[in-house]
Amino acid sequence: MRAGPVHEALAALALVDHHCHGVVAGPLDRAGFEELLTEGDRWPGSSSFDTPAGVAVRRYCAPLLDLDRHAPPEEYLARRADLGPREVNRRLLTAARTGRFFVDTGFDADRLTPPAELAALAGASAHEVVRLETVAEAVAARGVDAGGYADAFRAAALDAVRAPGVVAVKSVAAYRTGFDLAPARPSDAEVTRAARTWLSAGGRLTDPVLVRHLLWTAVDLGLPLQLHTGFGDRDIRLHRADPALLTDWLHLIAGTIPVLLLHCWPYQRQAAFLAAVFEQVYLDVGLTLHHVGPVRARAVLEEALEITPFRKLLYSSDAYGVAEFHALGALAFRRGLGDLLQDRVDAGELSLADALRLARWAGADNALGVYRLPDGH
Template identity: 25%
Template sequence: MDFSELRTVVEEVELVDGHAHNIVPLDSTFPFIRAFTGASGDALTFSPHSLSFKRNLKDIAELYGCESTLQGVEEYRRVNGIQSICSTCFKSARISTILIDDGFELDKKHYIEWHKNFSPLVGRILRVERVAEQILDEGLPDGSSWTLDSFIEVFVSKLKLLNINVTAAGEIYGFKSIAAYYSGLEINTNVTKNDAEEGLTQVLASGKPVCVANKNLVDYIFLQSLEIAQFYDLPVQIHTGFGDKGLDMRLSNPLHLRAVLEDKRYSKCRFVLLHASYPFSREASYLASNKTVFLQVYLDFGLAIPKLSVHGMISSVKELLELAPLNKVMFSTDGYAFPETFYLGAKKSREVIFSVMRDACIDGDLSIPEAVEVVHDMFARNALHFYKLSSANNDVSLSNNLPQKLNINSLVTNEL
């Protein structure tokens, strides 16, 4: 079979990055070694011995034409500066659109607007738990104590205000929840106000900075956010699967979301399960499949690519496609802190998707023309539809006619 057309399309298609985070300057305290690993602390000493670390470091050194060592890459970065390395990485990655969750706290991170130097369209994904924590940290203007009613009133008002105004952080194209990190994905859809009030009291008693790590409160915030997302027709990204050491992965299996997905109050919500739900990729595929009634579930394979081995990346994407419709699976880099993470996410995704599509053609699942269309869908068109980034013809070449989201007025609010 001649796969030259498929390879050309995979290499040239412009990418819509549906999930990423802010880049930091060179003088940030966030260590560059973490571009290659999710580890921190003492665990970092083991990171250079992983397959993904060795492969990704070699890929970056090859891009820069420098010594293939961590020290060699760091020296290249120091000499060339953040603007130059961003230009190199994003030009090579061919990313036309980036949606940034700026709720990931990074030392000296650049604001969302800054990233428009390197991608034509940059939008914002609002991390709802972080919004809640910032509200509680700020306190009430009159200095009175929070109640659940007063908190929820401010929380809901803040989400609504941010969605109808142009903010310093950019236009909002979706919400994101990291409930998996706090208390897991088995959301109690019948959590009571009394239980949430008790949870709020416990959280506030722990002092500042506030961390909303109480299951009843997290569940209540999650459900309130779904109502607002539904009202504004915004999708909701959900962290699923693996993460850092603060995560109990047993509770991040997306099957725990069944109660939410079956609740008719949220039937209009559109969910995207992040990170290929690894190692629960087959479970995620099932939830997005035609075998279930969960038509609102979509999948994103960022972070699984490029943080797994080559075999792990390919097998994880193949598992997503075992049951999930092809128009429900989307690319993202989950790039963070360093432009190299965006480049690696793009580069390895192209390689993995080519491999998966080639095998699908050899196996007889797809014809080559069908595989070409799937590449366009996964890398751009699915995200354009899902995040409502384009209202007319979803041309694969995005740079000449980038979509703009309608703003109700031009009031600027403070950055969250």
């Protein structure tokens, strides 16, 4: 493993993870653990340990549990069970050396640690990100007529974002409809017609008009908006999750709220273009980092940084379910960014002072500034 002044600075930096989830607080059997190691399906004869993420867990997380590197899956899972969920989570979360977590609480909340518990395990602080689709579906579940849906959703969203510790909202439109949506704000009549159809059918919010209404409501709320883009589970239609499809909408909302493009792979270059030409657009390559592993993290970060203004790159892990992904995401980010910046310093393409400043910006300060939290610059 390389070492240099930039690596040392990143190692000492308390990261700001601007998008993640809680971890499972209870025990996991092999099937449960392997399910959380992958975004895809498992099939007979396969193992999630036989993936880049699974190999990285055995390489980098095993020593944190007092095992040899590359410990066999059976030994790894046995040690996990011996230590117990709380100790495993504590060790892996503290190894990430994250100072602040911004936690999406809108999915699987009954199973995962809430923000305060996640922060306590890590010796850190936490803030909440409100998932707007979850708010909309709760409004529908409580019962509302089609004509009152828009006002009821807006009121519920306002209540949610006024709760203590909330710093942002999020949409998973990429999963529900994709981004090839009409960019304009839908009319009241369009929303009512769409709500009538959805409320009579029930289920998840997947109506394109109501998803457009949700995105415009996010603009009205005034908080930073996180948008899942690119890589995800099998619900994603990847060609519709290209953030470049948001271009016309971004023109319409210019001068309003920050838009944070999450994950982005394999569209990190498209996201970089948007960050370069739209003042309000920022990006990360979270989720991607622990799935490609520390060895390939540099390549993804390098493509994202080809044209991204240095004030526009943020760190996130998008870790979900297993604390291993918190540890791996942080390690991959520190190593990947450290390697590429240190190489530029060594080649005379970047001063050390600039490299240290850019590392601090990406690892912490950019997020603190966008979300208007103390210690941002």
